[in-house]
Amino acid sequence: MPPDVSVRDLVKHYVVPERAGGLRASFRSVIRRKHRLVRAVDGISFEVDRGEVVGFLGPNGAGKTTALKVLSGLLHPTDGQVDVLGFTPWDRRAEYLSRITLIMGQRQQLFWDLPAADSFLVNKAVFGIDDAVYKRTVDLLTELLDLGDLLTKPVRQLSLGERMKVELAAGLLHTPRVLFLDEPTIGLDVTMQQRIREFVTAYNAETGATVLLTSHYMADVKALARRVIVIDQGQLLYDGALNGLVQRYAPHKTITVHLEREADLPDLNGQAEILSVEGLQVTVRAGKDDAPEVTGRLLTQLPIADLSVEDPPLEEVIEQVFRGEGP
Amino acid sequence: MTIRRAALAGALALTRAELADMFQYRVVLFLYSLWEVVHPIVYLAVWGAIAGEGEVGGLRLSDFAAYYLTFMLVSHVTAAIEIYTFGPMIQQGQLSPHLLRPMHPVWVAAARNISYKSVSMLLLIPVWIGLVIILRPSFTVTPGSVALFLVALVVAALLSFLVGTTFALLAFWTTRSFSFWEIWIGLTFLLGGQVAPVELLPGFVQNLATALPMRYTLGFPIEVLLNRLDAGELALGFAIQFAWLIAAALVVRAVWRAGIRQYSAVGA
Numbered sequence A: 001m002p003p004d005v006s007v008r009d010l011v012k013h014y015v016v017p018e019r020a021g022g023l024r025a026s027f028r029s030v031i032r033r034k035h036r037l038v039r040a041v042d043g044i045s046f047e048v049d050r051g052e053v054v055g056f057l058g059p060n061g062a063g064k065t066t067a068l069k070v071l072s073g074l075l076h077p078t079d080g081q082v083d084v085l086g087f088t089p090w091d092r093r094a095e096y097l098s099r100i101t102l103i104m105g106q107r108q109q110l111f112w113d114l115p116a117a118d119s120f121l122v123n124k125a126v127f128g129i130d131d132a133v134y135k136r137t138v139d140l141l142t143e144l145l146d147l148g149d150l151l152t153k154p155v156r157q158l159s160l161g162e163r164m165k166v167e168l169a170a171g172l173l174h175t176p177r178v179l180f181l182d183e184p185t186i187g188l189d190v191t192m193q194q195r196i197r198e199f200v201t202a203y204n205a206e207t208g209a210t211v212l213l214t215s216h217y218m219a220d221v222k223a224l225a226r227r228v229i230v231i232d233q234g235q236l237l238y239d240g241a242l243n244g245l246v247q248r249y250a251p252h253k254t255i256t257v258h259l260e261r262e263a264d265l266p267d268l269n270g271q272a273e274i275l276s277v278e279g280l281q282v283t284v285r286a287g288k289d290d291a292p293e294v295t296g297r298l299l300t301q302l303p304i305a306d307l308s309v310e311d312p313p314l315e316e317v318i319e320q321v322f323r324g325e326g327p
Numbered sequence B: 001m002t003i004r005r006a007a008l009a010g011a012l013a014l015t016r017a018e019l020a021d022m023f024q025y026r027v028v029l030f031l032y033s034l035w036e037v038v039h040p041i042v043y044l045a046v047w048g049a050i051a052g053e054g055e056v057g058g059l060r061l062s063d064f065a066a067y068y069l070t071f072m073l074v075s076h077v078t079a080a081i082e083i084y085t086f087g088p089m090i091q092q093g094q095l096s097p098h099l100l101r102p103m104h105p106v107w108v109a110a111a112r113n114i115s116y117k118s119v120s121m122l123l124l125i126p127v128w129i130g131l132v133i134i135l136r137p138s139f140t141v142t143p144g145s146v147a148l149f150l151v152a153l154v155v156a157a158l159l160s161f162l163v164g165t166t167f168a169l170l171a172f173w174t175t176r177s178f179s180f181w182e183i184w185i186g187l188t189f190l191l192g193g194q195v196a197p198v199e200l201l202p203g204f205v206q207n208l209a210t211a212l213p214m215r216y217t218l219g220f221p222i223e224v225l226l227n228r229l230d231a232g233e234l235a236l237g238f239a240i241q242f243a244w245l246i247a248a249a250l251v252v253r254a255v256w257r258a259g260i261r262q263y264s265a266v267g268a
Helices: A023-031 A064-072 A116-126 A131-145 A160-172 A190-207 A218-224 A242-249 A291-301 A314-322 B003-051 B061-078 B082-091 B106-135 B143-172 B177-191 B203-211 B219-225 B231-266
Strands: A005-018 A034-048 A053-057 A079-084 A100-104 A178-182 A210-214 A227-232 A235-241 A252-259 A272-278 A281-287 A304-310
Touching: A005 A064, A034 A064, A034 A227, A053 A064, A053 A190, A053 A218, A064 A079, A064 A100, A064 A178, A064 A210, A100 A160, A116 A160, A116 B003, A131 A160, A131 A190, A160 A190, A178 A190, A190 A210, A190 A218, A210 A218, A218 A314, A227 A242, A227 A314, A235 A242, A242 A314, A252 A291, A281 A291, A291 A304, B003 B061, B003 B106, B061 B106, B061 B143, B061 B219, B082 B106, B082 B143, B082 B177, B106 B143, B143 B177, B143 B219, B143 B231, B177 B203, B203 B231, B219 B231
Parallel strands: A034 A235, A053 A210, A053 A227, A100 A178, A178 A210
Antiparallel strands: A005 A034, A005 A079, A227 A235, A252 A281, A252 A304, A272 A281
């Protein structure tokens, strides 16, 4: 089976006008405009198989949203090839648009003054969804997202979280096979974020849809994606399993030992840093390469009751990746 | 259901929703409509004062009354509002969700146009009937002129919509599409049959008005209804109107294609 999404050497550069603040700069820009080239996406390649859930990670401005916009057909790339479900996205063929959805945390496709049900009916007609399928889908979405009576209230009266759920439902009425979710939980409270995550997981399980999502909440990515693609400054830094990311990029390991009795700590040759000593529990941090040696020394030279070696938290690893500190 | 039929059904559903949405703004719509009623009255007052008890270029007060009362309805039906509805959508990046539906986004502009006019027309009609009773216009209409009028009116509305959409699409390139629109408004004021019926314009200006598209969005249907044109003028008028309609459709298509390339190159 060919992959649902195939991206080869994707490049997207923008030319943006640039000027300093102030009247003088304003005048100058009338005569001569300065432009700057932004390399939003600078040669990335990856594939996503049917039913996979993949998280796009990267700091603000990394090119995540641009990549999703190209994949959904909103943007023409500067170079490279993209194939989604056998279509070239930016041709925006009706057959293509009926099979995908792009949901952006801050975009609004619902009629503000009308109940969402009215906007749903527009989508039903636009996508040519027949009555039985429509009813089944709305029932499913109402159950999964706990929409209750939200659909009959004017959209302007909904809270941000409620509106996001309804937006999500509106974007899924045509049961797309590929979902592009851009920051789907942005601005939502923790409970609502959790709810949206559970929904995406359930939707993926239920329909077998392929999901690509961006988020800068690590919790989103941890909960949803087994595979992550890390991009920064338009380039692909990592593509693989979420825990592989930690293994590859974690700079150090945390070693915690429980002693049987009090003992002097051995000389660690500067290979490890003692983080804490609390009674019989000692915690040290060692560089990844040094960790085995440090562990060995602790085991042979101390009366050990218990020893554990742990990776640092994912958040810390990601932050370090974004700071450009390689393995 | 095929995709194309779905797009048509979608446009209909969109119009229904826009209609429902429009009813939320009854007061605003009433005020807009009131303006449309008032400004032809001003032209009528001026021409009425000039004509007095006599005629101007063969038109008497009651003829001017008929002209400007018809003007009220025609200008309402053919008003291009896309610069206010569609242009800002493009500028503020609200086009993206519509680009992701299997339906041309121009339908969004069309749905809003139709729903705005349907709702505000309901408010305008009673005022219009009142004015007819007060001003006693001499409507020199015939069944034939009414039939031709309806054709001219529909084409005028389509032409005007396409012109309005073209100017709205300039928002792909500039944040100042209003300036260009002002030029069109100014030309329509002079040459479209607004400040004066085209037949009263001096010779070469009248030729200009006959050739340019503005008259065909406004003055032409009025002249058709009120039997101000002979057979030759009618035939020429319709020919030119249809020609401009086709030209405008081609222009909209070209500008849309270039615009969407620009949009997707710079960033949606």
